[in-house]
Amino acid sequence: MRQDVMNLKKMSKNQLIDFSKPKYVYIPLASGKDENVTVLVKKGDYVKIGTVIGKRKGTKKIPIHATVSGYVMGIEKKLYVTGQLVRCIKIENDGKECYLEENIDQKKMSQYTKEEFLETILDTGIVGLGGDAFPTYIKYNTDKKINTLVINAVECEPYNTSDTTLLFEKCEEILEAIDAIMEINHIEHAIIAVPKEETELIRKLNNFIGTYLNIEVKALSSSYPIRWERKLVKETKHVNYKFIPLEKGIIVNNVSTIYAIYEALKQKKPLVDRIVTFTGNGLKKQCNVKLKIGTLAKDVIKKIGGYQNVDDMILIAGGAMMGNALPSDELAISPEVSCVLVLPYEKNKIANPCIRCGKCVQMCPAKLNPVMIAEAYQEKNIKLLQQLEVKRCIGCGLCSFICPSNRNIRNQIKLAKKLCEEEGK
Amino acid sequence: MKAFVLKDGPFLKSKQKVSHIELTWLYSLGILFLFAWTKNGIYPFLNHNMSLKEMLLPFFLLGITFIISTITFFTTKKIKHDRIYLFEIIHLIVSSLILVLLLPIQVPIYVLIFGSVIMAILECFDKIKKYMNPIVISILIVIMGTSILTSTPNIYYNAYEQKNLEAISMPSLIDHNHLVGYQQLVQPYGKIKNFAIGNVPGALGATSIILLSIIFLYLVYKKNIKWEITLTYLFTIFIMSSFIGNLSHFGYWYPIYQILSGGVMFVAIVLATDNISTPVTPIGKILYGLGLGILTILFRYFTPYYEAALLSVLLMSFLNSILDRIGSIARFHFEKSIPFFLSLWVLMIGISVFIGTKY
Numbered sequence: 001m002r003q004d005v006m007n008l009k010k011m012s013k014n015q016l017i018d019f020s021k022p023k024y025v026y027i028p029l030a031s032g033k034d035e036n037v038t039v040l041v042k043k044g045d046y047v048k049i050g051t052v053i054g055k056r057k058g059t060k061k062i063p064i065h066a067t068v069s070g071y072v073m074g075i076e077k078k079l080y081v082t083g084q085l086v087r088c089i090k091i092e093n094d095g096k097e098c099y100l101e102e103n104i105d106q107k108k109m110s111q112y113t114k115e116e117f118l119e120t121i122l123d124t125g126i127v128g129l130g131g132d133a134f135p136t137y138i139k140y141n142t143d144k145k146i147n148t149l150v151i152n153a154v155e156c157e158p159y160n161t162s163d164t165t166l167l168f169e170k171c172e173e174i175l176e177a178i179d180a181i182m183e184i185n186h187i188e189h190a191i192i193a194v195p196k197e198e199t200e201l202i203r204k205l206n207n208f209i210g211t212y213l214n215i216e217v218k219a220l221s222s223s224y225p226i227r228w229e230r231k232l233v234k235e236t237k238h239v240n241y242k243f244i245p246l247e248k249g250i251i252v253n254n255v256s257t258i259y260a261i262y263e264a265l266k267q268k269k270p271l272v273d274r275i276v277t278f279t280g281n282g283l284k285k286q287c288n289v290k291l292k293i294g295t296l297a298k299d300v301i302k303k304i305g306g307y308q309n310v311d312d313m314i315l316i317a318g319g320a321m322m323g324n325a326l327p328s329d330e331l332a333i334s335p336e337v338s339c340v341l342v343l344p345y346e347k348n349k350i351a352n353p354c355i356r357c358g359k360c361v362q363m364c365p366a367k368l369n370p371v372m373i374a375e376a377y378q379e380k381n382i383k384l385l386q387q388l389e390v391k392r393c394i395g396c397g398l399c400s401f402i403c404p405s406n407r408n409i410r411n412q413i414k415l416a417k418k419l420c421e422e423e424g425k
Numbered sequence: 426m427k428a429f430v431l432k433d434g435p436f437l438k439s440k441q442k443v444s445h446i447e448l449t450w451l452y453s454l455g456i457l458f459l460f461a462w463t464k465n466g467i468y469p470f471l472n473h474n475m476s477l478k479e480m481l482l483p484f485f486l487l488g489i490t491f492i493i494s495t496i497t498f499f500t501t502k503k504i505k506h507d508r509i510y511l512f513e514i515i516h517l518i519v520s521s522l523i524l525v526l527l528l529p530i531q532v533p534i535y536v537l538i539f540g541s542v543i544m545a546i547l548e549c550f551d552k553i554k555k556y557m558n559p560i561v562i563s564i565l566i567v568i569m570g571t572s573i574l575t576s577t578p579n580i581y582y583n584a585y586e587q588k589n590l591e592a593i594s595m596p597s598l599i600d601h602n603h604l605v606g607y608q609q610l611v612q613p614y615g616k617i618k619n620f621a622i623g624n625v626p627g628a629l630g631a632t633s634i635i636l637l638s639i640i641f642l643y644l645v646y647k648k649n650i651k652w653e654i655t656l657t658y659l660f661t662i663f664i665m666s667s668f669i670g671n672l673s674h675f676g677y678w679y680p681i682y683q684i685l686s687g688g689v690m691f692v693a694i695v696l697a698t699d700n701i702s703t704p705v706t707p708i709g710k711i712l713y714g715l716g717l718g719i720l721t722i723l724f725r726y727f728t729p730y731y732e733a734a735l736l737s738v739l740l741m742s743f744l745n746s747i748l749d750r751i752g753s754i755a756r757f758h759f760e761k762s763i764p765f766f767l768s769l770w771v772l773m774i775g776i777s778v779f780i781g782t783k784y
Contacts, residue, residue: 158437298427307427315429320436329427345430352443352510353551358651358705359441369753371705388753397435404443411433 008158008320012279015287016165019303020273021095025068025294026078026088026332029054031133035086037064043074050100050270053089062135063125066091067272067292069098078296078332081317083324088294088332101268109180109265114140117184117265124264125271130163130227130254131318133336136261139251140185147249149182149190150236151258156195156224157319160339162275163255165288167194168201170259171208177262179212190215191236192255195222224321225365225396256338276333278304282313282342291333297340298329312345321397352405360399360409366392370399370409377416382423390416447515449649453640454522454695458483460636461629465530465583475583482530483629489534490521490541497545505549513548520544523560523695526630527688528567530583540567551701555746558702561739568732583626606675610682617678620685631691634684641694651698653710654717658693659684661718665777669722672781689721692734702742706752708762713748715769717741719776726780 029037036057047053047066054064066089073090080086112120122137130152140146151174155163167174178190194201196219205217220226220235229252233245241247253261256274263269272293279286284305291300297315307313316323317331319339331340360370369388376384390413399409462483470480498517502509524540540563547559611617614625623633631637644650663680670679684690697703697717704713717737724733755762 312430314432314436316434316436321434323434323436325429325432325434325436327429327431329429341436343436345432348432349438350510352512355443355446355512355700356555356703356705357443357446357649357700358710359648361705361707367756369706369749369756372749372753384750387750389757392757401435401437402439402441404439404441404446406438406442408433410435 008279009161011159011286012277012288013161013165016169016275017287017289017304019289019291019295019300021093021097022068022292022295022299023093024073024296025091025093025292026076026296027053027064027067027091027294028078028080028086028088028332028334029064029075030080030086030334031056031060031062031127032336033082034058034060037087039075039089041066041072041089043072045072046070047072047091048098048100049272050268053091060135060138061122062127063123063270064089065125065270065272067294068093069096070094079317079326079328079330080332081324081334081336083317083326086332091294099269109176109262110183112180112184112265114184117181120264120268121261124260124269126257126260126264127271127335128254129256129260129274129335129338131322131336131338133334136253136257139246139253142246144246145249146185146187146246146251147189148237148251149178149185149187150232150245150250150252151178151190151192151255152227152229152232152252153192153194153255154220154222154226154232156222156227157321157323157339158224159279159341160277160319161279162277162288162338164195164198164201165277166259166275167192167255168204170262171204173262174255174258175205175208175212175215177258177265178215180265181258181261182214187251188214192217193220193226193232193236194218196220197222224398225394228365228394228396231365271335274333274335274338276300276337277339278342279339280316280342282308282310282315282344284308293333293335295333296329297331297333300333300340301329301342307342308344310344314343314345316341316343321401322395349406351407354405354407357404359402359404363398363402365396365398366394368393368413370413373416374407374409374412377412377419380419382420385416385420390420393417443510443512444515446649447512447519449644449647450519451515451522453644454519454526454630457526457630457633457636457640458487458522460623460633461526464623464632465629469583483525486528486532486537486629487521487525489537490525491518493538493541494521494524494545494548497542498548501546501549507549517545517548520548520560523630524563526695527560527564527628527691529627530629536567540564543567554701556702557739557742558696558699560699561696561735561742565732565735565739569730607678610686611678617681617685620682628688628691631688634690637690637694644694650694651700651703651710653707654697654703654714655693657711657714658697658717658721659689661715661773662689662721665718665722665773668774668777669781672778683725687725687731687734689734692738696735696738697741699742702738702745704745704748704752706749706756708755708759709748709752712751712762712765712769713741713744715766715773716744716748719769719772722776722780 037054039054041053048069051066052063053066056062068091070092073092075087076090077085078088118137118141126136127133153163153167182190202219218236233250239248245252260271275288275290277288289300315326315329317326317337373388373390393413397410466480466483469475543566544559544563619625621634625632645652662683666680666683704710720737720740721733724736751762
């Protein structure tokens with residue numbers, strides 16, 4: 001699979017286009033499955049970049065910022081990364097790029113105290129940009145000693161190149177941010193995990209890393225799903241943990257998140273933009289695009305040349321392995337979206353009966369037995385499903401990928417997991 | 426607004442298909458069949474021991490098996506109103522090949538037809554297949570049910586062997602009384618290397634250990650075999666018979682003979698690794714191989730049945746689900762599988778010592 005993956009990545013690699021001035025943005029009032037957000041603006045309000053327009057409720061309180069300056073047009077429902085329609089605040093961009101706070105604090109990054117650091121990354125709404133949008137301040141808000149910071153730039157999803165492109169473009173800034181985070185949080189060691197196939201990137205990193213004695217570049221095989229936190233920690237630090245890496249004094253951050261922290265510390269800039277890979281054979285041009293959160297995917301696709309002349313296509317938000325197919329291109333880009341993939345549609349091949357070859361068992365990174373889980377799910381044997389620890393499934397889709405019988409085992413495991421969760425409630 | 430097709434992910438698929446797996450097996454067994462034909466058809470023909478018709482006997486046997494099993498399979502599927510998949514047809518050819526390769530050259534045609542019918546019917550029932558390999562069942566039924574091994578003299582001999590080898594009674598050919606010496610077990614067929622080459626009488630495809638080993642390596646390379654079962658099974662037999670051989674003051678040849686004879690290699694590579702009736706978890710596969718080895722030794726020394734390896738496969742496949750459950754739990758809690766390993770190791774050593782000293 002590895003060679004195929006590298007070929008798929010070549011499509012969009014190192015091509016960065018700026019699309020920072022969309023006419024409208026639709027900022028999703030959601031985070032993952034959580035749509036519990038208080039709206040703080042109303043139709044007709046003028047907002048600047050960084051104006052807090054909504055606030056997530058509950059334990060993961062994170063502000064949602066306006067990503068352009070202009071007038072609030074109202075609330076409309078647009079497609080979210082999960083495939084659901086969610087409420088979005090529509091803002092008409094006046095193109096003036098007015099920031100709420102214009103580089104007020106020019107303090108050196110490493111001069112932040114831990115409290116100021118936490119406050120800044122909370123106020124600027126920094127969340128994990130690797131796909132889960134988990135609030136970053138929660139990770140750092142700990143009294144436990146942090147020994148190692150692992151920076152995830154391995155990006156194993158077959159088509160995605162946004163992280164490696166960002167790291168290549170902003171190498172110095174990212175190293176500076178890592179150094180500052182280490183100093184503020186008294187972290188002794190940092191590891192930047194990069195795909196070993198990215199030789200040019202590794203060379204560039206090594207050129208800059210000389211002065212940062214405690215930062216190490218580790219080239220890892222980009223075998224899927226190396227990006228999975230548990231596997232990444234195992235590969236870089238050779239340790240296992242039970243629930244979160246912090247148990248072993250480790251924090252894992254995506255490289256895009258580190259860059260967002262850099263902008264937050266350096267310029268007090270809230271999380272308003274990110275790099276997204278637009279790729280796949282369904283598009284005329286494949287590239288990485290720097291865009292505002294809330295930009296519609298269809299506007300970006302139009303800007304980069306549009307679709308190939310193919311009758312049926314699939315549009316996927318996320319990635320080829322873990323992403324979701326969407327019914328239209330009216331996808332409002334949220335921090336979770338790292339890739340928009342458009343592929344010509346191929347009809348599903350007929351699923352054959354399971355021959356119990358065990359390839360899914362060999363491939364499963366979570367060490368599950370997909371064959372038995374699927375059988376137990378057919379029999380609705382919840383006790384057996386619990387014994388088989390179905391809850392450990394990370395939904396990577398390798399079982400479905402490898403299955404020679406064309407069975408979509410991941411879906412069955414998802415349903416089995418849901419069944420167990422419902423039983424647990 | 427442009428509409429897109431909705432489909433469940435993942436959106437990438439590996440290129441390997443079930444039919445590719447079946448075809449790999451077909452090529453491998455095809456080579457084995459060609460060897461069987463050379464040994465039992467071409468070689469005796471060139472040495473003027475048989476007619477052209479007799480030379481083509483292996484093909485005739487294969488043709489009969491395939492035709493009968495196909496007719497039975499399609500009829501049973503039609504009665505059951507089941508869909509027929511392409512890979513099932515290739516699988517049927519593979520199964521027909523295995524059935525022919527496991528039977529003696531002199532097998533009566535009615536026995537072959539009987540076996541083909543049973544095998545093809547069982548191939549139509551997925552739930553039965555999970556707990557018993559249709560080929561193993563059909564072979565055991567025809568061999569044990571018709572007593573052909575004991576009632577037909579020199580059934581494993583081809584025309585050349587019938588002329589050149591001394592008549593040897595069945596019990597010493599695939600001897601269940603294994604505590605006899607080199608003179609009785611090996612010398613009638615020359616040296617132990619003849620077992621490796623395949624220059625000994627036996628089931629059509631089960632004699633050439635070298636060829637079987639090459640096929641095993643090819644299947645491992647193609648990732649189409651549950652190799653853990655093969656290796657554990659052979660390892661268990663080797664260790665147990667080494668104990669027995671040492672305690673009985675036989676030479677180093679004894680454990681090697683145990684592996685090279687009685688179709689153990691064929692069973693270890695072809696039948697014991699059958700996908701459907703064997704475990705899928707690594708620990709499950711290892712426990713399966715260990716159990717298989719212990720049962721084979723038990724059947725060889727304590728029962729009058731010649732089909733020790735086949736009987737072991739049948740019994741172990743009944744435990745398929747249990748072994749997989751142990752294997753699945755052991756992936757997270759390895760310590761829970763330790764009692765099973767310990768029990769099997771104690772059994773291995775205990776049985777070997779008992780046979781070597783008291784039997």
